[in-house]
Every structure is written in structure tokens, then in C-alpha cells.
Amino acid sequence: SQQGEEDPQALSIQEGENATMNCSYKTSINNLQWYRQNSGRGLVHLILIRSNEREKHSGRLRVTLDTSKKSSSLLITASRAADTASYFCATGSGNTPLVFGKGTRLSVIA
Amino acid sequence: DADVTQTPRNRITKTGKRIMLECSQTKGHDRMYWYRQDPGLGLRLIYYSFDVKDINKGEISDGYSVSRQAQAKFSLSLESAIPNQTALYFCATSRDSPSSYNEQFFGPGTRLTVL
Numbered sequence: 001s002q003q004g005e006e007d008p009q010a011l012s013i014q015e016g017e018n019a020t021m022n023c024s025y026k027t028s029i030n031n032l033q034w035y036r037q038n039s040g041r042g043l044v045h046l047i048l049i050r051s052n053e054r055e056k057h058s059g060r061l062r063v064t065l066d067t068s069k070k071s072s073s074l075l076i077t078a079s080r081a082a083d084t085a086s087y088f089c090a091t092g093s094g095n096t097p098l099v100f101g102k103g104t105r106l107s108v109i110a
Numbered sequence: 111d112a113d114v115t116q117t118p119r120n121r122i123t124k125t126g127k128r129i130m131l132e133c134s135q136t137k138g139h140d141r142m143y144w145y146r147q148d149p150g151l152g153l154r155l156i157y158y159s160f161d162v163k164d165i166n167k168g169e170i171s172d173g174y175s176v177s178r179q180a181q182a183k184f185s186l187s188l189e190s191a192i193p194n195q196t197a198l199y200f201c202a203t204s205r206d207s208p209s210s211y212n213e214q215f216f217g218p219g220t221r222l223t224v225l
Contacts, residue, residue, distance in 0.1 A: 031211055042114070042200055042216030043153070050211075088152060090214075097143060097168070098214060102152035 004032075004089040004101030012107040019076040021104040023089030024069075031092045032065055032072050036085045037103070043088060046074075081110040113137045114217040116201050122223045129188040131220050133201030141204045142184040143214065144168075144176060146197040153200065159184055160206075191224040198222075 007022045023032065031050045035043040049056045049065045049072065056063045062075040076083055086105050090098040114135045123129055133142065140161045145153040155168030157176040165176060173195060177185045188195055201217040 033213060035214075040198065040219065040221070042218050043202075043214070044216070045213035048211070048213060092211060097155055097158050099155075100145075100153040102150065 004091050004099065006087070006089055006101045006104040008104060009102070010105040010107070012109065013079055015079060015081055015108055015110045017079055019079050019083070019106055019108070021074045021087050021106070023072045023074070023101055025072075025089075025091050025101075026070065027093065029067075029091045029093045032063075033090045033092065033098065034061075034063060034072075034074050035088045035090060035100075037088065038085045046087075076106075079106075079108045081108050084108045114201060114203055114215055116199075116217040116220050118220060119218065120221045122225065123191055124225050125192055127191050127224075129191050129222065131186045131188075131199055131201075131222070133184045133186070133217055135182050135201075135203045135215075135217075137203055137215060138181075139203035139215070140181065140206045141212075142178070143202040143204075144174075144184065144186045145200045145202065146170065146195075147200060147219075148197050156186065156199075188222075188224075191222075193224045196222060196224045 004023045004025045033048045034046045037043045047058045049063050060077045065072045086103040088103045090100045117132045143158040144156040154170050159178045175187045199220045202214040204212040204214045
């Protein structure tokens with residue numbers, strides 16, 4: 001069964017606004033990753049945060065991880081129309097494959 | 111050139127037909143994966159392989175089989191396709207252990223329709 005659950009399922013914002021997506025998971029992890037998928041295309045890795053990290057930045061992306069609450073958030077600042085995509089969290093533990101959530105569909109309106 | 115390629119990109123077939131989806135990679139990664147994506151269900155793991163001699167079932171392996179012909183090639187077969195196997199199929203690769211720390215690289219996907 002899937003480990004991560006993204007929230008909300010869909011999000012629509014105006015260009016220039018910030019977009020926040022959340023991911024909750026159920027079991028212990030050693031890292032959490034975020035991926036982006038443009039419509040019908042393969043997923044692309046965005047950022048990885050380890051279980052001993054609380055926050056990580058990459059360009060306009062900010063990821064937080066709260067292992068006590070088993071949750072993570074992805075913030076995209078100053079969103080652009082080109083950020084329109086689906087965003088997935090994926091959890092990693094041990095030497096097993098990543099487990100992906102169902103995704104959040106983000107629409108950025110110009 | 112794409113690092114992870116999938117063929118075919120689109121396929122329409124009929125119930126009961128045998129179908130093979132192929133994946134090739136030039137990234138030199140040992141680990142390869144097959145996922146299917148259905149609307150609203152995200153990605154679900156079908157099979158994965160950590161090296162040429164290793165094959166493991168994923169969450170939804172029933173009705174599927176795989177073959178790891180070489181480090182660079184990992185094929186997914188549907189022995190007798192059924193309509194509920196209509197989906198978008200992705201191949202992915204990652205470096206060696208610990209695999210959970212390594213990002214996965216995805217192919218462009220194969221859209222399969224079973225009539």
C-alpha cells in the first residue's frame with residue numbers, strides 16, 4: 001500500500017503566489033523525496049531530505065520534515081505558470097524501493 | 111539523448127494478447143523498476159530488480175512478469191492483457207545501495223490501452 005498521502009489533491013493559485021503541498025506518511029523513514037510530473041510525462045526528482053534534517057532549500061523550493069508528526073511540506077515560492085504539474089512525495093526506508101504517494105495537482109494561473 | 115528510454119510510447123491492444131514493454135538505460139545504474147500510474151492512484155510498483163540476477167515483486171505484480179536481460183535492459187510483459195491493465199507505465203532506474211537514498215530517474219512512459 002502507498003506510504004505517502006499528499007494534501008491537497010489539487011491546488012489552484014495565481015502566478016506569483018506561494019504554493020504549499022503536504023505529505024503525511026505512516027511508518028519510519030530514512031528519507032523523503034519530492035518529484036514533479038508534467039502532464040503524462042515521467043517524474044523528475046526535485047529534492048531529498050533525510051530523516052535527521054528538518055528543512056532544506058533548493059532555488060524556489062523549500063522542504064520541511066517533521067518526523068514526530070510523520071509529515072513533510074513542499075513550498076514553491078513566487079510560482080510561475082511553468083510550475084503547473086503534479087507533485088509527488090516518495091518515502092524511503094531501509095534498502096527497499098521508494099514508495100510514492102498519489103500526488104497533488106498544482107495549477108498556476110497566469 | 112534520453113538516459114532512460116521506453117518502447118513503445120503508445121500501444122493499443124486487445125484483451126488476451128501478449129504485450130511486452132521495453133526499457134533501456136544508459137545511466138549505468140544497477141537498479142531498475144516498473145511502475146504503473148492510474149488517475150488518482152499515483153504510482154504503484156509492479157516489479158523491481160537490484161541487479162541482473164535479481165527480480166522482486168512489487169505491490170501489484172499479479173498479471174505481469176519481467177525479464178532483466180542485461181544491466182541496461184528491463185522488460186515488462188503482460189501475458190494475457192485485460193482491460194484493467196490500461197494505464198501509463200513507467201520504467202525507472204537508480205544507483206546501487208542504499209537505494210532508498212538515491213533518486214530515481216524515470217523514462218517517458220508507455221501509454222497502454224487494452225480494449
